[in-house]
Amino acid sequence: MRNKAIAVLISIVLLGGCADNTPYVNPYDRYYANLAPEPVTTASIADETQQACHKFASDLLQQLDKPGENLFFSPFSLMVVLGMTINGASGETHRQMVQALGYDPDQFDEKAFNQQMRSLLDILKTAGDGVKLHRANGVWVDQSVEPNPDFLRTVLSYYDSQVFAADFVDNPRQAAGHINRWVSEQTNSMIDHLFAPEDLHSLTAIVLVNALYFDGKWANPFMPENTWNEIFHLENGNTRRVPMMRDNDRYPYLRGDGFQAVCLPYRRDYGQDAPRFGFYLFVPDKGRTVAWLREQWTPENWAKWRKAFAETEGELQMPRFRMECTYHLNDALKALGMELPFDATRADFRRMTAESNQTPLFIQRVLQKATIELDEQGTRVAVATGEGAAAVASAPLEPFKIVADRPFLFAIVHEPTGIVLFLGIVREP
16 A cells, blocks of 8 residues: 655735736746745744744644544644745734744744744655655735835745745636646646735735645554454444554553543654654543543643653554645634734735835635545645643553543654644544
């Protein structure tokens, strides 16, 4: 059976509230091809960045989860696109975006933030043989908009972005087709359709997209002959039979207060001391719900839990599954305090365009599409974005047994930093 993967795609569409649709002379070779990226320096991932990533992931998890529905999204992908957009924001619009991302606006250093984002993107660029990870950023600017060269230079330099000219005014169908083809190429065809022609129109000024593709092979693959159809208990009291994989091995394991968790490492490269990526499976105890477990997922608890996992012998049973999810993220981001960026009359993105072309911009929509396939060989993903809660027990000496035959939560994590790339809840495999 072929390996499985993850694809995540996220986009931000900015509109001009009162655009002058007279085409501005905006040829590709004038603004983009000849705009050289500036030299950038990177740094090790700071504690502040890790904490902000943890908070942002937790906040989104609470906002996006809906009773009875599967959930799958990438907080990291969304952070990258919002990070690009912050560089075009000013005033209170900038402040609200910074705060939504988990940073203190009064202490925020934009250049240091961009350096940290570049460091994270470089980490993903060098995932290795055990995990194939491809990330790409794209920015499309309408021909009627004169972009700010400083903004373009930033997204080119720190976000390794590709920048394209587009004609959203007269040919939105062609523009949508160009973006969709780019998306398909970046996600290995797992996501081949992001925009319909009607999604882009004469007021569309700038579109920013992050694509993330992940293909990880288990360090210890499941044996296909050990996969049997077993009963999975749904939240509504019904049951269904699903292909349940099983294995007996040593895994990093945690016996938490009201749940069990295990980490399935992805294959490390030859010569590496430890895996760089892990799949964390959290199964609530019988009598607990996955919604209760989701509420325990706080930045503080996640930091504590990761330190408490210990190598333990045990038996694991979990289902194969595949999910496709689409999220319109405007409301979730507004709930995190990002209201002004969506306000057509008050949003301030003046740093995104040149002084001579100050068409007011605001965010029309933030969209994320994500696909995951998980089986005996690994995981494929494509994405086109308090103290003292649950207590942690000491590592058990007795062998464990985890049977994920009811709704569960999972995360795919970059192990050296603990940053969550993908989060999900499986309620119906």
